[in-house]
Amino acid sequence: MSRAMFRLTRDGAVARLTLDRPEARNAIAAAGWAELAHAVGEAGDARLLIVSGAGAAFCAGADLADFPVFREDEAARIRFRVEMRAALDRLRDLPVPTIAHIEGPCYGAGVALAMACDLRIATADARFAITPAKIGISYPQEDVHRLVALVGPGQAARLLFTAAAIGAEEALRIGLVELVGGVAPLVAAILANDGASLAALKRAIALGRSDAGQDWRFDALIGGEEAARRLEALRRK
Amino acid sequence: MSRAMFRLTRDGAVARLTLDRPEARNAIAAAGWAELAHAVGEAGDARLLIVSGAGAAFCAGADLADFPVFREDEAARIRFRVEMRAALDRLRDLPVPTIAHIEGPCYGAGVALAMACDLRIATADARFAITPAKIGISYPQEDVHRLVALVGPGQAARLLFTAAAIGAEEALRIGLVELVGGVAPLVAAILANDGASLAALKRAIALGRSDAGQDWRFDALIGGEEAARRLEALRRK
């Protein structure tokens, strides 16, 4: 890649990660995944991260221009899988809320990127398709798992087996996005809440049924300064 | 608490657990959880339990008046967590169908109470919000797990991170309630069915993939008197 395609900018407490390759509808080249992991690492001290695409697209998926190389070079295709996984999981593991703000096309690995965020909010013109079967490849196991967690095994099969594109309203109905509309009210609602609470709740969603550590976090927060301050503020209203 | 806030009444085979503190929109004081566990224990011989609130509210959540004490007293906050868990799990483990009938506000721990029931039916004016992040606290791990099981990880993140209130129709769409409407037809449909079947099916939903014990229960019911009686009744219709 001649230049970086991920731009991390800050607006106060909010970090924004922009896929900035609009001439290719923000398709991600093989070299882009390490760049994404690096950009996510820079966002750690923000209170919230928004992921969105430049131009009128979220992400067209992995850049197909790299695929002839994958065919020739086994090391390159292993590196592709490993670096994509590392970047997506680094995003998933950020301790602050992450929002994918999806306009226009969101295809293939672009859906995996959106699913690595906690929340997905789409504009009315967003379109989603998961297309590996169309080009004779597979989809990473962890991302299939995340898809099943969001939409269930039946809709996962439908999306993966047909590779069909669906619109924002259908994505909302089946659970691939949580909201359709503008991102500003969502960001404002989250920023009004307590950061330590948000971190504990994000951890709780990621965990399974039982985790003793979460009990002690629950006790610590309920006995803390911030809870006292917020209760007092509520009482005065 | 000056008086009991949970009333358990009986109407034939149906037990009704009423949150009876309408002046506080049925907010549950710290001492109320042990009382709830006790009341649930009295309902064991009913065929079905309905949980609802007095006045035009289901439950405003945990009573915030107790929180200054939690800040001062570590033992009190641990007791709060443990007694809330014990009460909710005792409700969850009742061997008969349980229905949360939700009118008006259902907030914070009130949602955990509703999620401890098998089914949630809401009136059109019901409103739901899970608000720990608003007041700088967390939410019990098991209740986050139940939320994820009902609405998926994405909508769980949205509800927990924003603390936003949603109405009955949206709660229905995302899976936080199963029905919107009156509770009577639901109760009648369940009471028409066989109690031993209902107990086996409730157990089956709670269990994971495999459980050999369930196979023997399946065989026993299919060979039993009640199945014979019901088949004969069906044949005569």
Place this chain on the structure above:
Amino acid sequence: MSRAMFRLTRDGAVARLTLDRPEARNAIAAAGWAELAHAVGEAGDARLLIVSGAGAAFCAGADLADFPVFREDEAARIRFRVEMRAALDRLRDLPVPTIAHIEGPCYGAGVALAMACDLRIATADARFAITPAKIGISYPQEDVHRLVALVGPGQAARLLFTAAAIGAEEALRIGLVELVGGVAPLVAAILANDGASLAALKRAIALGRSDAGQDWRFDALIGGEEAARRLEALRRK
């Protein structure tokens, strides 16, 4: 049974399994499950399998005429459970996409049959009910598990506890079917895709979070001939 009730036919790459007992709304007699397992075994070399019912019904469920025998004969009821399980799991494990095309009634074990397919597409007149509690029996543990995976524990409780019938639109809303409409476009979309991709993706949906074997399959497909051919075809368009 006087004659076979499952017919397996072929139309090019598509296998069709027809429940052909329209005079009983395709109710499945106890002896039918072994027949089903056999028919599924014949479909292994197709690229896709459609399961549907003759006449205007999908399947009325297990044939209740067998139930008096189950009461008398313990071996018969165990055989019923084991053979039903084996048939449904053989269908589930077919390595090609399977579609239940549901017209009219789909009740009891008919729902288990539909859930053993990857995808469920219903006509507008389809009706679904899971009725064991009505006749005093239980439902196989694995099929309850599949129901919970598709519709969540709350809607599973509602369907199992009430035994109520729901229509196609409601089945779509809660996730019991993935599509309402005609089956032809769905079949065409899947057949246009790569068979090795479909097999890998079907396996990925069935697996849990991590499976190292899937990584190597991912690498193999991305380096394969078929991916190269499909990419070249895409490039030419």
